[in-house]
Amino acid sequence: MIQKFDVIEKEALENLEKEQKSDIPQIYVGCATCGNATGAQSVVQTITDKLEKENIKAEIKEVGCIGMCFAEVLLDVIKPGQPRISYHGVTPETAEEIVDSYLVKDDHRPDLALGYFGEGGPADVERIDTGDVFKNQQRVILKNCGIIDPENINEYIAHGGYKGLAEALEMKQEDIISVLKDSGLRGRGGAGFPAGRKWESCLKPQADQKYVICNADEGDPGAFMDRSVLEGDPHSVIEGMTIAGYTIGSSKGYFYVRAEYPLAIKRLRKAIAQAKEKNLLGDDILGTGFNFDLEIFQGAGAFVCGESTALVMSIEGNRGWPKPLPRPRTTEEGLWGKPTLLNNVKTFSVVPQVLSKGADWFKSIGTEGSPGTAVFALTGKINRSGLIEVPMGIELKKIIYEIGGGILDDKKFKAVQTGGPSGGCLPEDKLHLAVDFDTLVKAGSMMGSGGMVVIDESTCMVDVARYFLDFTFEESCGQCVPCRQGTQQMLEILNDICEGRGREGDIEYLLEMGDSIIKGSICGLGQTAPNPVLSTIQYFRDEYEAHIKDHACPALVCKNLIVFHIDEEKCTACGRCRKACPVEAISGEKKVPHTIDQNKCTKCGICFQECPERFSAVVRLTGKENLAAAASGKEG
Amino acid sequence: MMLKITINGLDIEVEKGITVFEAAEQAGIYIPPLCHHPDLPTFGGCRICMVDADGKIVTACRAPVKDGMIVKTDTEEVRKVRLTNVELILASHNKDCQGCSRNNSCRLQEVSAFVGINQDRMRKIRRSVEAVKPDDSNPFFHRDFTRCILCGICIRTCEEINGVAAIDFAFRGFHTRVSVLGDKPLKDSKCESCGECLVRCPTGALYLAKPALVEREVESVCTYCGVGCGVKIGVRGDRVIKVDGNRDNPVNRGDLCVKGRFGFDFINHPERLKKPKIKKDGIFVEATWDEALDFIADKMHDIKAKHGADALGAISSARCSNEENYLFQKIFRALGTNNVDHCARL
Amino acid sequence: MTNSIDDIADEAKAFFIIGSNTTETHPVIGYRIRRAVKNGAKLIVADPRRIKIAEKADVFLQLKPGTNAALLQGMARVIIDEELYDAEFIKNRTEGFEEYAEKIRAIDLNEMADITGVPAEKITQAARIYAGSDPAAILYTMGITQHTSGTDNVLALAGLATLTGNMGKRGGGVNPLRGQNNVQGACDMGALPNVFPGYQPVSSPEANQKFSEAYGAKIPDKPGMPMTKMFKAALEDKIKGVYIMGENPVVSEPDICKIKDALEKLELVVVQDLFFTETADYADVVLPAASFAEKDGTFVNTERRIQRGRKAINPPGEARSDFEILCKLGLKLGLKGFEFKKPGEVMQEVAELSPKWKGITYERLEEGGICWPCPDENHPGTPILYEEKFLTGSGKAQFKPVDYKPPAETPDQDYPFILTTGRSLYHYHTGTMTRRSDGLSDLYNVEKALISKEDAERMGLNENDKVRLTSRRGEVEAEVKPVSDLKEGIVFMTFHFAETCANQLTNSELDPVANIPELKVCAINLEKV
Incomplete structure (x- = not known):
């Protein structure tokens, strides 16, 4: 190990010891964007004020996201000699209570606690790290997120950080690449290209300058894996990029971060400055003579700029348009025409561990074809949404029912969507499938960058397809015909289907057009844009047919295809729906069952929500007959 | 270096470095182009020229030939992709072909016919044309956004041919359109109105403000500056209604500037002099040619007789032909004076 | 131009544009230069105004009007000091280098910077680019010539091109861009007071005799008056009648008040034009002429290329081509040799009398034009001048040092x-x-x-x-x-x-x-x- 690093490591540990004063309680508040959005900052403020005012000795730390988004705001307390207790749904008021009861006194407040980590916790509180949420997870990329203070480099070093860099700097460049190749690490951006091969193809060309780019232009709706890593563990990405710089012979790296991630940018800036201060970045890193500098480039939020060539164009100051094939590889002619290594946040983030723990360790996780872990942003109609990291090869079922805790409100599972707007929807009979790069593609979906949306019976699959297509339609760059015109045309047809104007032959035409768009488009955006439509047709064709032939939306979602109706038998004439109706479409008196004037009804659904569950008198009807009855003026 | 490739079963030898499109062209095989223009770098956005090269679907305009390459230009797959693409373009394209200046000379029509657009299939498409007002700010040519196929030829022309780069793609996705900095009218941009974009537009998106379909063309030389660009004068009836650059002319190879291309109104201008005039008592009176020339000849003889030939001054013209300049100096030198000059110094 | 548009646009590694607003006055050449610069050629622009082409320049020299010679001498000084000149070219193809160099060495670069208002570093940078790019082409127009020091300016440019071996070579040369469609041809045809067609001096006994015989008249062997002097002479009663063909001096000439006075004084003013111009007001006779689209004839462009213009339509009303009018006038004047039926016959006479045009016929021009000199019918024309020798007695280029002279009028308190x-x-x-x-x-x-x-x-x-x-x-x-x-x-x-x-x-x-x-x-x- 480079001697200089030993000194830095020792110093970091000493400083940390001094800073942390482990003889007093430690308070952690999850302050990633997710935490802040639910009020973490006011919790931090309240506690800080309280500690100062009442002269209570404790350390408070803002940490990243531990992944349990369903439980935000999360506040963890470690009292000396005690395990870490996690409190959920914390408000400024309950935060004060926790301080009063647990810090000042010794009541650990099982009523507010989510659970504890490690061993020896109180019996009336659940252990979390062996519970449903974590037992199926394996945290490699996220290992520090929510655990360490992302703004303190000493903590990162204390958790084994920069060891990978120190080791790499003593290795031959080819050797680093063979470790990566042996490990089987595949890029975490979605396509899963072998990282070792990419690095190698960037090492080969001779050039006066090469670049390393970290693609942090995370744009899938519902995906926030990269953001969480940058917010919770920025040094891991910096370390990975520095190793990449050393390996391919580059002295300059760029973070391409979308401007919508201000906290990630702030944390990165701070981390870069700290790393430079410690001589882990900048000139003559650790006295080895290797120079590497990092710059943050803020993207303006175009989804297509996540595509490597569009991203490069964007940094160069051009319109962010992908370059059509055939074109030189980015690894040979990338940014400013120089060899450029471009990887995703998570790829860079895991590299230091691969180097310090070895290829075999990495291979021991996951499957043979897809070693390592996968990070997912688990959202949708699920009990425990959040950020999870699982070994590759895990069954979808496990993720949804064990980690995610099953479907919200005990509804019936319908589909799971992975891969964002490029991915597809898988039905219940595919839940036994293993999560890895290749299996998902075979089933008509893809890993993508890691969004996973759970869909229940109350969701219309045509509407889901329309939602994702609307996204790609808006985000199409406009350069090539199939994507620019094709997404619009498919969207028009889906709109028609959802609004009762579907025609015989639309499904076949969508399939045919989708195929041509995939074959004809310039970049990945267009080449995958039809996937949500194609996969929903593949697995839920009956829903499409019901929309087209019977003007029926089986999930009772598509407004134009449903009517609201009050069941005379069930209506108790309580008048709630009548009072709530914003357009005065409901008439009726005391003791007289209410009716809806279909000519006035705007289908806002408020009556449906207002009708107490014990009556359930307001119902939704769909299908040609019901629609026709309503249209003919007959009371619906 | 020569490479051997096969296109549709024909063995062809081609130069290394050319594209599949160029190779096919050399072999006389038609590949439908839309965004491709021989004067310009390739774009690859229309996806119409797609062919099967060694089993992969690629854009012929960009794919370089490789030794041993097997190209198929008319497989089932190729036909489908091309057909869908053209259908998609037509989905948001103005339907009125008869009212279009490029009716019958439109690349989109040509390609549509080639890929086999038919009404049965078109009925499946949701056709709608976005209502964007045409840019008619420029006095010579306008832009009809409903006929634009976003091939980018005008943009590349402005950048590569003229070097002005006044226009570019603006907005995004389906709302993409060609515009100038700040989405202003073209007239308020740095556009130099050379019309090179108009000439290369494959559809009727860019069209002449005054329609000009000519009956015949006459090759000549531009009458303005000293560059001497070759022009084709377009005539209808007894009027000049159009001027085009002559692509065969070695000087300009078809390029023209705003004056050369559009500044021909003066030829048929109502203020043109149509009769000789002699000033009598301070007023110009129409005269016959004989009267006018006799008057001049008499006066010149008179001056020469009274004051000598050097009392005459002859100002010739840098706008007249060589023959005319020659005759002009010949007249005065034959009269006995070297007082001959023209506006070379201005 | 010493060179052709094609060779400079395609082969020059650097362009030095001085006193030429190329993209506005010669737009199509402007396109070619912008394209060449895009493909990597270097560009130096010198002009009192930040003209459009300056946007693309590697160095832009914003000199004070009328200080061209000072700027060019400054550049020459840098080239000589830093030995950036082409020693072999100077040895083999030039004369007078030593005297020239000595004179240039006496120039103070900082003084030139003061005169021109261009920093010495920029002059140096421009000189290095021009001399360091092989070949490099000079392009200029009236910004160089319309000065009391116009001839000196051109000589100074020629000096730079000679110094760097950029004469008689593809992609190089000294290239005045001619401003009007046939200004070159008008000169070639002898519409000048001192030369006959083909630049044969009126003072040359052989030429004079040849033309006097051909025209059946005794032509004076003293040069006549240039236009600029004719109007002055009219005010002094030395000129009594002026025939103006296709020209509008009342707007285009300097110091117009004097021109108007002169025109009023003349006994005969003939104006032959397309329109009733401002000058026509002063005419005694106005003759309606045909536009370029209404007649046949040839024109010479800026690169000396002779091209055919063709009649597309008839002239309006009784308007006639200048060719027809002049033939008729010649006959009315009782002169011989005006019995031409068509312009092609005139070209035959030009070819007979002018050696530089001897090989020109209408038939040959059908194929896209020929650059003169073209001494015989099999000669392909000469796109680049001086490839083998210069038109001096020794065949070698002569260095002619010049001195900077300020313009005739400089700002003062009344006219600042x-x-x-x-x-x-x-x-x-x-x-x-x-x-x-x-x-x-x-x-x-x-x-x-x-x-x-x-x-x-x-x-x-x-x-x-x-x-x-x-x-x-x-x-x-x-x-x-x-x-x-x-x-x-x-x-x-x-x-x-x-x-x-x-x-x-x-x-x-x-x-x-x-x-x-x-x-x-x-x-x-x-x-x-």
């Missing part, structure tokens, strides 16, 4: 601004043709005198404010437009607009050799109206 004039992309000369185009007028129809933003601010002038511009010779009212393209103290106007005629103000002082007026520099005053 310098006015310099030029053209716009949208108009041509006095606008007889272009101002009759609705479209061109739509794009540009009101003269705006351009002034620097600094001057505008100092004088409280805003865009479209009306000002009176006065010089020792006249005055004009025009709207102003403050621009950042001009340095303080400089005013720019075009000469396209008769109603705001810049030539009311310009100076008619001449270059002593070329008799070209100093249209590019005169002292004026400016006041808000």
